[in-house]
Amino acid sequence: MTRPLVITNARIIDPATNRDTPGAVLVENGRIAGLTDGAPQGMPDGAEQLDARGLIVAPGLIDMRVFTGEPGHEYRETLASAAEAAAAGGVTSFVLMPDTTPVIDDGALVDFILRRAQATASVNVLPAAALTRGLKGEEITEYGLLREAGAVALSDGRASIQSAGLLRSAFAYARNYDMPVIHQPAERSLIGDGVMNSGLLATVSGLKGIPVEAETIPLARDLQLAALTDVRYHAAQVSTGAAVEILAAAKRRNGRVSAGVSINNLSLNENDVAPYRTFFKLSPPLRSEDDRRAVIDGLNAGTIDTIHSAHDPQDTEVKRQPFAEASDGAIGLETLLAAALRLVHSGDMPLMTILRAMTSRPAEILGLDSGRLAVGAPADLIVIDPDYPWVVTETSIRSRSRNTAFEGARMQGAVMHSFVAGRPVFSHAATREGAAT
Amino acid sequence: MATSSPASSPGAAGASRMPFRHRHLLGISQLNQYEIVELLNRAEEMIAVSRQPRKILPTLSGKTQINLFFENSTRTQSSFEIAGKRLGAQVTNMSVRTSSVAKGETLIDTAATLNAMRPDVIIVRHSASGAVELLSQKVGCSVINAGDGAHEHPTQALLDALTIRQHKGELAGLTVAICGDIAHSRVARSNLLLLGAMQARTRVVAPRTLLPSGIDALATEVFTDMREGLKGADVVMMLRLQHERASGKMIPSVREYYRFYGLDEDKLSYAKPDAIVMHPGPMNRGVEIDPAIADGPRSVITEQVEMGVAVRMAVLDTLLADREVAA
Numbered sequence: 001m002t003r004p005l006v007i008t009n010a011r012i013i014d015p016a017t018n019r020d021t022p023g024a025v026l027v028e029n030g031r032i033a034g035l036t037d038g039a040p041q042g043m044p045d046g047a048e049q050l051d052a053r054g055l056i057v058a059p060g061l062i063d064m065r066v067f068t069g070e071p072g073h074e075y076r077e078t079l080a081s082a083a084e085a086a087a088a089g090g091v092t093s094f095v096l097m098p099d100t101t102p103v104i105d106d107g108a109l110v111d112f113i114l115r116r117a118q119a120t121a122s123v124n125v126l127p128a129a130a131l132t133r134g135l136k137g138e139e140i141t142e143y144g145l146l147r148e149a150g151a152v153a154l155s156d157g158r159a160s161i162q163s164a165g166l167l168r169s170a171f172a173y174a175r176n177y178d179m180p181v182i183h184q185p186a187e188r189s190l191i192g193d194g195v196m197n198s199g200l201l202a203t204v205s206g207l208k209g210i211p212v213e214a215e216t217i218p219l220a221r222d223l224q225l226a227a228l229t230d231v232r233y234h235a236a237q238v239s240t241g242a243a244v245e246i247l248a249a250a251k252r253r254n255g256r257v258s259a260g261v262s263i264n265n266l267s268l269n270e271n272d273v274a275p276y277r278t279f280f281k282l283s284p285p286l287r288s289e290d291d292r293r294a295v296i297d298g299l300n301a302g303t304i305d306t307i308h309s310a311h312d313p314q315d316t317e318v319k320r321q322p323f324a325e326a327s328d329g330a331i332g333l334e335t336l337l338a339a340a341l342r343l344v345h346s347g348d349m350p351l352m353t354i355l356r357a358m359t360s361r362p363a364e365i366l367g368l369d370s371g372r373l374a375v376g377a378p379a380d381l382i383v384i385d386p387d388y389p390w391v392v393t394e395t396s397i398r399s400r401s402r403n404t405a406f407e408g409a410r411m412q413g414a415v416m417h418s419f420v421a422g423r424p425v426f427s428h429a430a431t432r433e434g435a436a437t
Numbered sequence: 438m439a440t441s442s443p444a445s446s447p448g449a450a451g452a453s454r455m456p457f458r459h460r461h462l463l464g465i466s467q468l469n470q471y472e473i474v475e476l477l478n479r480a481e482e483m484i485a486v487s488r489q490p491r492k493i494l495p496t497l498s499g500k501t502q503i504n505l506f507f508e509n510s511t512r513t514q515s516s517f518e519i520a521g522k523r524l525g526a527q528v529t530n531m532s533v534r535t536s537s538v539a540k541g542e543t544l545i546d547t548a549a550t551l552n553a554m555r556p557d558v559i560i561v562r563h564s565a566s567g568a569v570e571l572l573s574q575k576v577g578c579s580v581i582n583a584g585d586g587a588h589e590h591p592t593q594a595l596l597d598a599l600t601i602r603q604h605k606g607e608l609a610g611l612t613v614a615i616c617g618d619i620a621h622s623r624v625a626r627s628n629l630l631l632l633g634a635m636q637a638r639t640r641v642v643a644p645r646t647l648l649p650s651g652i653d654a655l656a657t658e659v660f661t662d663m664r665e666g667l668k669g670a671d672v673v674m675m676l677r678l679q680h681e682r683a684s685g686k687m688i689p690s691v692r693e694y695y696r697f698y699g700l701d702e703d704k705l706s707y708a709k710p711d712a713i714v715m716h717p718g719p720m721n722r723g724v725e726i727d728p729a730i731a732d733g734p735r736s737v738i739t740e741q742v743e744m745g746v747a748v749r750m751a752v753l754d755t756l757l758a759d760r761e762v763a764a
Contacts, residue, residue, distance in 0.1 A: 053575050200651025204466075206566035206588030206623060209650055276567030322565030324586065 010052035016355035030421035060092025060380035072101025083121035093124035099157035103132035107149035160186035186216035241294025278326035288311035313401030341413035464589035479752035495525030520749035594627035617676030642666030
């Protein structure tokens with residue numbers, strides 16, 4: 001049995017209750033056992049004390065979109081290495097996308113993931129099972145069996161279902177078990193061979209563009225089918241101002257839909273791509289600065305619900321290629337919180353809104369009891385220094401892949417401690433001592 | 438005593454030439470107006486070399502030039518090969534189809550392998566935009582872009598400018614209409630950049646399906662009606678249409694394209710009476726151009742080929758001989 005833990009002198013932020021007060025947190029038996037304003041009312045016997053003076057205690061982050069290479073491409077990332085990166089980034093739970101080899105489209109494979117995670121991963125791994133067999137967009141999978149096996153959601157990951165008829169069936173059948181569906185709206189016939197945002201920059205670079213409508217047209221379709229079927233629909237990620245407008249209109253009528261945005265689309269724009277920097281080749285593509293501003297406004301207004309890392313490890317072989325031939329994706333677990341804090345420091349978003357989008361909102365959408373600070377909730381906690389300065393360097397990356405879009409970025413704010421069910425899974429001080437020796 | 442190049446002696450600007458600040462020629466976008474003029478001046482001097490009985494100006498003797506063409510292009514490759522040989526370089530053509538590239542070697546691997554052979558310059562053509570720049574970051578020698586995807590083809594724009602200069606003198610103030618498949622054309626992009634830098638008026642003329650997004654920021658004027666677009670033009674530059682790829686998607690048919698965008702006598706009559714007609718080749722006669730125009734008195738298409746050798750000699754000499762002097 002682990003010793004009880006008391007975190008004192010902390011600034012406690014809990015987006016679920018809008019709490020932002022100084023106080024202490026008591027952790028016992030893997031759960032939050034007490035929350036007090038000011039000093040704690042005595043200590044349990046043998047309790048370990050963590051003085052969090054000047055630091056923030058918040059629920060551990062829940063990242064709704066993470067890819068790894070296990071099974072099939074373990075050289076890119078394993079569940080264990082992803083979990084290590086997550087813990088360092090303050091992510092105590094992540095939704096694992098089913099895009100592996102083989103695809104997670106069968107109950108036995110969900111079970112495999114959960115067992116592997118149990119045995120090797122230090123944070124909570126929440127498998128999303130495929131919406132369609134092999135992510136092919138042709139036949140629906142066994143949602144009931146997948147749920148029984150432990151899938152928290154259904155998603156075709158990077159793939160987007162093109163047939164409205166099949167989507168309708170998938171949504172209706174998912175509603176049967178009230179499972180959340182996470183779907184990426186992307187119209188393949190408009191994307192074509194496109195590799196970056198459509199516009200002058202793409203034209204000057206001689207690269208094929210992806211128009212905004214490749215996102216808005218399927219998003220409008222998805223939202224109409226979500227209303228028709230009453231499914232719990234989550235637009236996996238949106239990147240454009242036009243998509244925010246469509247979402248706002250849909251949400252006024254249907255409270256069961258939600259949407260996410262990647263930290264990349266919040267932090268970067270199409271200008272970062274030039275000249276042919278493949279680590280900025282992402283899906284959806286980095287859009288214009290106007291779109292980035294509109295997506296931030298959408299989060300502030302509550303139209304967009306969640307922020308995720310879109311952590312997608314890709315090795316050098318597939319990234320050091322001519323731009324159009326390189327794979328999409330960037331890693332992001334370790335930089336998610338720090339990159340989000342930049343939006344706080346720049347005055348674009350309040351800290352509470354940022355944290356809500358990575359804690360209580362994902363928990364509500366997925367139906368989890370974590371993501372909040374409440375007595376009885378799992379003690380998935382992070383201790384943050386919101387001002388700690390650091391620079392992202394390739395050598396410090398814990399992921400097995402190095403394809404970060406934040407190489408060399410100066411960050412302000414870092415995770416000092418991460419706890420999963422009361423267990424310490426990351427300590428900033430320990431890594432610094434380790435680096436010094 | 439190594440002089441920068443014997444070719445510099447006839448030119449007035451030759452004596453005190455500024456060293457060229459670039460190691461590679463990856464695109465027109467990296468050049469300023471003065472560098473463009475400098476390259477064109479030197480190319481003009483090179484024309485004479487190719488017209489003399491002994492076509493040799495051995496400023497690059499002992500240098501190794503590798504032509505690495507991932508896309509087939511007989512004319513550009515031969516032009517670079519002849520240019521290198523006339524300057525005395527040893528030229529090797531890497532046939533990509535028979536090399537390890539065909540066996541799945543990456544571009545970076547290829548770059549490392551070639552680099553180990555210690556060439557002085559690599560001429561690269563690749564189907565992907567940015568591929569030549571990527572390769573240039575991995576080698577220790579100069580790299581010349583012979584066309585990358587729909588991005589740039591700088592020596593084509595330079596040879597076009599040289600050809601125009603031969604006929605019209607200054608580029609500034611001329612109206613140049615670039616017509617056809619703008620969307621997929623690296624020639625169009627490099628020409629728009631070069632002509633823009635030289636203060637020419639640029640027009641693009643194409644159906645809307647072949648106009649890329651944001652083109653109005655690159656060209657002075659955009660036209661979808663060819664007669665309107667050619668009105669008063671000094672230069673009519675036609676582009677090759679990849680009609681096998683475009684048919685049914687970008688254009689309905691070759692006959693409709695030819696009717697509205699093919700250069701024929703009637704459409705050309707809207708341009709200035711002394712307008713010249715250009716084409717980067719290879720031409721699709723009867724698709725984008727009437728054969729009678731292509732072979733007619735206003736066509737300078739074969740002259741473009743001759744200027745191509747001169748421009749490539751000038752670029753090679755500038756990148757390699759200047760560097761040696763500077764070192």
